[in-house]
Amino acid sequence: MTRKLLAGMLLLGLAIGLSACRGFFTQAPVAVLDWSPKDAHEAPITITFDLSGSQDPDGEIVAWTLDFGDGSAPATGTDVTVPVEHTYQAEGTYTATLEVEDNAGKKDQDSVVITVMAPRVYFSSNRNSLWQIFRVKLDGTEEEGLWFGGITPALRWNTRDKLAVSLFDGTDWNLGVADVSDLALEHLDIQTYSEIQPTWYYNGSKLAFASDQAGNWEIWTVDYPWGIATAVTQLTVQTPDWALAPAYSPVNGDLVFVSSKGSGGPANGGSALWIWREGAAAPQLLYDSGGHDGAIDPGLGIVAGLPADGGLSTPAWSPDGTKIAFTSDRVDGHGGLDIWILDVATATAQNLNAFCGGSPNTGEDEFDPWWVETGDAIAFVRYDTSTLTYQVYLVDLNTGTVTQLSSAADSIGPASGSP
């Protein structure tokens, strides 16, 4: 009886002791932080964080905190199975740290390093005796040549991880897609014919481009990634008129292109902007002034066989998909070619100088507009009378201030991405 009582008291004491020290004896949770996309991307880039690898071996995770490492407020929650999105706004190397806490109050941390590159403008320049792709920061610094040639570069919307270009093989032009991180290049070679002016569908799943393989210039599409048995599809039938310079909207499947066809025949002044809205049975005329509107340049002659009144300059959407910058030689501009801004909903156009203030348009030729990621600047090309070359410039749409981005020789075809 006494022994039993003693044993009972000992057991009771042990139980109380274990209970009190429960936190001491339980196992800590394990924090596991994963993220995508992992390749370095240009700012702004939205990263999706996956916390679901975190677990607690003998209890449950009851709270987590995710510090993004960029000075913004950390995210908190209780459920590790729900992904967390965060947008990094600027170039930098950021350490994101996840801390998880279990039901016993024990904690663990896991950190990952996120690399975000500066936004850049890509362009083509022939300073090394071939048309080659260059890129430069938006302040004109860190200009660098990429190892491959090409014209009409286009960055994939949103992710800005792939750059589509048109490459010359000695006979005709072909499409290529370069990985922005390692510059590895994939070719889409269609011999005899030329493929130029690639543009990315808003979700990156296909490209539209201009090609002469139908006997005249029309807009074609190809799925991306393209397989070995690549199928290209003719989209427009503007014959006997031509179609060039396709530009997909960054926000939906609408496609703008340029054609010599007007509403009932030849375009007023030579060419006009057309739009093929997503899901529509046919394209429709969008805008037609008394001049060439859209695919013109000062006769650079880079691509053989372009129509006499057609050129390489492509229309450029604003990142929000409400406006289109385009080149026109209409007589009410500031002289030569000018850049104009079209409001898509009202189909009304405004000279870029009136749109942003300042004097991005001058008596020289301005063409090849590209709306940069932030939405508040447009890159473009101007003929420079002091050096007798074409140079890439950037106009700040808030101030009208113009900055020269390219440093030398003929530099055309600026492109960038869009958030």
Ligand SMILES: [Ca+2]
């Ligand atoms: Ca080809």
Ligand SMILES: [Ca+2]
């Ligand atoms: Ca026109």
Ligand SMILES: [Ca+2]
């Ligand atoms: Ca001008």
